[in-house]
Amino acid sequence: MPERASHREAESEESLLEISGTVQGVGFRPFLARLAARLGLRGWVRNDERGVMVRAIGRPSELARFSRQVRRQLPVAARMRSLRWRPVQPAEELPPLPESGFVIVPSRAGSVDRALAISPDRALCPACRRELNAPGDRRHAYPFINCTDCGPRYSIVENLPYDRARTTMAAFTMCPACAREFATPEGRRFHAQPNACPRCGPQVALQDGAGRVLARRGSAIAAAAAVIRRGGILALQGLGGFHLMVDATNDTAVRELRQRKSREAKPLAVMFPSLAAIRRCAILRRAEVEQLRSAAAPIVIVRRRAGAVIADAIAPGNPGLGVLLPYTPLHVLLLAAVRRPVVATSGNRAEEPLCTGAAEARARLGAIASRFLVHDRRIANAVDDSVVRFAGTRRVMVRRARGFAPAAWRLPRDAGAPDALLCVGAQLKNTIAVAGGRDLVLSPHLGDLGNPITRAAFHRTVRLFGKLLARKFARVACDFHPAYASTQYAESLGLPVVRVQHHLAHILSCLLEHGGGPARVLGVAWDGTGDGGDGTIWGGEFILVDRVARTARRVGHLRPFRLAGGETAVREPRRSAFGVLAQLPLGSKGGHEAVESALGFNGPEGAVLGQAIRRGLNAPVTTSAGRLFDAAAALLGLRTRCSFEGQAAMEVEFAAAAARTAAAPWPMPIEAGTGGTLQIDWRPAMTALLDGRRRNPDSPTLLAARFHASLVRAILRLAREVAVETVVLTGGCFQNTVLLGQTADALGRAGFRVLRHRDLPPNDGGIAAGQALGAGWGLVAVTTNAGAISDGRQQPD
Numbered sequence: 074m075p076e077r078a079s080h081r082e083a084e085s086e087e088s089l090l091e092i093s094g095t096v097q098g099v100g101f102r103p104f105l106a107r108l109a110a111r112l113g114l115r116g117w118v119r120n121d122e123r124g125v126m127v128r129a130i131g132r133p134s135e136l137a138r139f140s141r142q143v144r145r146q147l148p149v150a151a152r153m154r155s156l157r158w159r160p161v162q163p164a165e166e167l168p169p170l171p172e173s174g175f176v177i178v179p180s181r182a183g184s185v186d187r188a189l190a191i192s193p194d195r196a197l198c199p200a201c202r203r204e205l206n207a208p209g210d211r212r213h214a215y216p217f218i219n220c221t222d223c224g225p226r227y228s229i230v231e232n233l234p235y236d237r238a239r240t241t242m243a244a245f246t247m248c249p250a251c252a253r254e255f256a257t258p259e260g261r262r263f264h265a266q267p268n269a270c271p272r273c274g275p276q277v278a279l280q281d282g283a284g285r286v287l288a289r290r291g292s293a294i295a296a297a298a299a300v301i302r303r304g305g306i307l308a309l310q311g312l313g314g315f316h317l318m319v320d321a322t323n324d325t326a327v328r329e330l331r332q333r334k335s336r337e338a339k340p341l342a343v344m345f346p347s348l349a350a351i352r353r354c355a356i357l358r359r360a361e362v363e364q365l366r367s368a369a370a371p372i373v374i375v376r377r378r379a380g381a382v383i384a385d386a387i388a389p390g391n392p393g394l395g396v397l398l399p400y401t402p403l404h405v406l407l408l409a410a411v412r413r414p415v416v417a418t419s420g421n422r423a424e425e426p427l428c429t430g431a432a433e434a435r436a437r438l439g440a441i442a443s444r445f446l447v448h449d450r451r452i453a454n455a456v457d458d459s460v461v462r463f464a465g466t467r468r469v470m471v472r473r474a475r476g477f478a479p480a481a482w483r484l485p486r487d488a489g490a491p492d493a494l495l496c497v498g499a500q501l502k503n504t505i506a507v508a509g510g511r512d513l514v515l516s517p518h519l520g521d522l523g524n525p526i527t528r529a530a531f532h533r534t535v536r537l538f539g540k541l542l543a544r545k546f547a548r549v550a551c552d553f554h555p556a557y558a559s560t561q562y563a564e565s566l567g568l569p570v571v572r573v574q575h576h577l578a579h580i581l582s583c584l585l586e587h588g589g590g591p592a593r594v595l596g597v598a599w600d601g602t603g604d605g606g607d608g609t610i611w612g613g614e615f616i617l618v619d620r621v622a623r624t625a626r627r628v629g630h631l632r633p634f635r636l637a638g639g640e641t642a643v644r645e646p647r648r649s650a651f652g653v654l655a656q657l658p659l660g661s662k663g664g665h666e667a668v669e670s671a672l673g674f675n676g677p678e679g680a681v682l683g684q685a686i687r688r689g690l691n692a693p694v695t696t697s698a699g700r701l702f703d704a705a706a707a708l709l710g711l712r713t714r715c716s717f718e719g720q721a722a723m724e725v726e727f728a729a730a731a732a733r734t735a736a737a738p739w740p741m742p743i744e745a746g747t748g749g750t751l752q753i754d755w756r757p758a759m760t761a762l763l764d765g766r767r768r769n770p771d772s773p774t775l776l777a778a779r780f781h782a783s784l785v786r787a788i789l790r791l792a793r794e795v796a797v798e799t800v801v802l803t804g805g806c807f808q809n810t811v812l813l814g815q816t817a818d819a820l821g822r823a824g825f826r827v828l829r830h831r832d833l834p835p836n837d838g839g840i841a842a843g844q845a846l847g848a849g850w851g852l853v854a855v856t857t858n859a860g861a862i863s864d865g866r867q868q869p870d
């Protein structure tokens with residue numbers, strides 16, 4: 074303490090406050106300094122290796138008030154993990170307290186917590202938006218305005234510590250005015266690494282397909298808006314990559330974009346100029362509004378309003394609409410000039426990663442877009458838009474990317490990685506994760522590794538995370554499936570490989586969200602495809618996980634059936650239906666031939682597939698809930714072929730959601746399965762579905778609702794048989810908000826505790842996180858009463 078203390082400090086005490094979390098590079102120290110000064114505290118704040126440290130002197134009531142307000146008023150980009158007061162130790166070497174006031178002192182050497190220093194990009198904040206729209210402000214209409222509360226982070230970082238010299242903003246030297254802001258602790262732009270203005274920062278230009286500049290600065294934005302209003306296709310270089318944009322009210326323009334992008338039916342996202350504009354086209358709930366306005370600003374799937382002035386081709390046959398607000402100043406300015414909603418879909422061809430640079434965009438998107446609105450702030454790391462939806466008031470993460478990722482998670486105390494662990498995720502919706510100690514950092518969504526361009530992006534991301542986190546990987550975790558590109562990459566590294574069974578990883582990813590969960594849980598992991606490790610394709614699984622005993626046992630599943638044509642069945646739901654039909658007693662109800670004909674199979678084709686199923690030729694056995702949904706879609710007459718993953722199952726969900734009357738479940742008995750498991754016999758329900766379809770061929774909605782109700786009751790009955798208090802709902806099928814909501818409600822009413830996803834996707838985007846927890850616990854294999862399923866190589870009896 075200083076020699077002279079004020080009379081006010083006679084009753085004061087001196088303490089240290091340690092705060093951990095995402096608190097570096099997000100304006101946290103200036104925030105603390107302003108708050109402490111406002112409360113009359115004397116002291117300092119600095120970064121340290123754990124996060125941020127505060128040394129303060131004040132009355133106990135003032136210190137308590139300070140910590141309460143820290144919790145309540147966090148900067149939007151900050152995420153606090155812990156806050157702890159402690160006394161100053163006698164031998165501690167600390168900077169002295171100032172004579173008066175509260176100051177920011179230099180950070181301690183080596184004070185970067187690398188796992189927490191990589192923060193996501195943030196949407197334009199209200200303060201910057203006001204400056205953007207204020208004619209007298211020096212950043213009026215400047216498309217790269219930002220501060221410590223908003224703007225680019227991950228998309229521009231090239232190395233750590235996170236400072237300007239290690240970002241793509243190193244190419245721009247701050248003018249004197251920006252440099253003063255950068256050095257002023259009291260301001261919003263203190264140490265805002267991307268800080269810039271029209272005088273010294275990045276600029277936009279409109280180019281044609283040959284790279285010729287047609288307009289610059291404000292004129293470029295006006296000309297780009299004119300392209301959209303005329304019905305043209307614009308490629309816009311945004312925060313983490315390119316968007317392809319057209320007038321969302323122009324059906325011809327939207328259809329042309331679909332044709333050029335090779336995106337036949339998958340829904341397109343729509344960016345609206347304002348929340349009021351969204352309300353004219355969609356019905357919004359409070360939770361959806363909060364998410365749209367958040368710093369993450371994701372695409373939110375909402376209910377489309379009848380009569381909405383939006384092109385039919387945006388989301389054909391879909392009652393939902395993926396909407397988002399402009400989240401960068403460039404988008405704000407463009408949408409204000411267009412004065413109508415625009416399609417804002419990823420700047421790529423189907424199943425490819427985003428384009429990030431102007432030359433790359435012209436090469437890959439030149440046959441799609443006629444004009445390119447580009448800028449000279451290089452994008453270091455591609456990051457796509459996040460996508461969320463809601464089941465009631467609860468968020469379901471569909472794609473975790475911009476605004477949410479990368480971000481650090483804390484592994485449970487009993488699951489810390491003793492060395493650097495790389496987790497390479499799954500084949501579809503790939504993400505990666507890196508664990509070290511108790512810290513786990515998850516990448517943004519990368520995509521489908523079946524595409525060579527996406528695989529190259531995957532490899533770059535692995536290298537980037539190793540560099541940013543200063544990790545030399547000692548082990549690598551992957552999926553069982555030997556044909557996954559991620560598994561093959563893991564095996565190529567020459568490191569010890571930890572293989573984690575796919576559905577177990579789904580369950581573990583949900584447990585990670587809940588701090589590891591209780592000692593025992595019943596995991597319900599339902600998805601489309603996953604290597605069971607026993608020579609069959611899993612996907613309708615009930616797995617009993619005991620974190621204390623470090624065991625995972627398969628206790629139940631859906632009744633198996635064969636997929637006619639193997640992988641082809643994923644694209645043709647009628648093949649899943651064919652496999653289901655092979656197990657139904659239809660002789661007295663019109664026979665198989667009539668149904669096969671309705672599915673589009675002619676006599677000889679049906680005979681060949683029937684023989685293949687009987688002999689097991691290119692007809693693998695599956696317990697997949699996703700494929701059972703596909704079969705239901707085909708048998709209900711909703712869809713026999715898909716143009717994108719999950720399309721058929723989505724249409725069953727939409728049909729069920731449209732039902733106007735209560736849906737009674739059909740029987741789905743619980744019976745003895747193989748290996749001492751229980752299995753859900755769906756045959757009575759599918760027979761009833763077919764019978765109902767024959768009697769009322771024009772109305773699948775109630776039948777789809779009854780199909781959902783039957784699955785819900787079956788889950789509940791099997792959970793009662795297993796009799797474990799906590800049930801985890803995970804896997805891609807639980808993106809279906811009808812299934813998720815009804816199952817969670819039924820289990821909750823029956824007295825079960827239900828764990829579900831919120832911050833991680835239930836789909837394969839969460840697999841890497843589950844692999845990390847599995848490796849940390851040494852819990853990687855699933856057993857049955859018949860024995861272990863360990864490495865994906867065991868063959869069925």
